[in-house]
Amino acid sequence: MTVKPSRYRSQIKIYYDILKVIWREGGRARPTKILYGANLSYDRLQKYIAQLKEKGFIVEYRDEEGKVVWYELTEKAYGFLEQFKRIQRFMDAFGFSI
C-alpha cells in the first residue's frame, strides 16, 4: 500500500497558502516571509500578489522610498480563509485534496 505524492498546487491553493502565511504572521507579513512560507519563486510570488491585491484580499504598504514593507490581510481575505478551511476539511473527510 503506497501513498501517491500530492498533485500540483492549484491557483486557489496558492492563494490560500500565501494568505495563510500572512495570517500566521498576525495579519501582516513582509514579502520575504511570504516568499519562503508559501514556497514560491520571486516571479510567481509577484504574479500572485498582484492578483490578490486586485481581488481585494491584501493591501500593500510601502515606506518613503517606495519599497514594499508588508502586506496586510483584508476582511475579505479572512472570510476566504475560513471558507477555504471548511472546504479543505470537507475534502479531507472524503480523502481528496485541493
Next chain:
Amino acid sequence: MEKLALRLFFGFDAIMVFISAFIALSIGYYAGKAFKITSERLLLYLNLSFSILGVGLLTDGLTAVYAYTSIVLKHPSAIRLILMVGNWILSIAEIVAFSLLVYVYIKQSFLSVGGFVFAPLIFKAYNPIAEMILIFLLGYITIQALTNYSIRKETNSMLVFLGFILMLISHIFFFLTSIWALSYILAHTFQLAGFLSLLTMLIRVNKKE
C-alpha cells in the same frame, strides 16, 4: 389489518427515504457551493454524485407517498407499476452516483492497488442485479474511505468511512429482501444511519474553529 400493514410499510419507507434524500442533497449542495469558490473538479463530481443520489431517493420517496395515499384513498390500481418505476429510477441513480464516486476515487486514489406484515414487499422487490452492482461499487468506495481514515486518523474521515460502510451494509440487506423480509427494515435503518453519519461530518466541517 392488511391495509394498516401496507400504510405502515409505505409510511416508513417514505420517511426513511426522504430523510436520506435531504442529507444527500445537502452534501451535493455544499459540494456545489465549494466548487463555485475553488473551481476544483473533484467537488463538481461530488456535487453531481450526491445530487443524483438525492434526486433518485426523492423520486423513490414520492412513489412511496403515492402508494400510501392510494391505499388511504382506496385507489390502488397503478401502485405496482409506479413503485417499480420509482425503484428503477433509484437503482439507476444510485449506480450512476456511486460509479461517479468510484471514478473520483480512482482519479485521485491513495492506493496503487417475513410474514404477513411484510406482504407489501412483493410490490417493491429490489432488483438483485442492481443491488449486486451497488454492493460492488460501495465496497470499493468503503475501502478507499477506510484507507483515507487510516492515513488521516480524523473524526471527519471516520464519519465518511462509517457512512459508506453503513450504506454498504444497507445494500446487502436490500439484496437479501427477497429471501428475508425483515432485512428491508434493517436495510432502511442502516441506510439512514449512513446518511446521518455523512450529515454529522457536514455539520462538523462547517463548524467555526
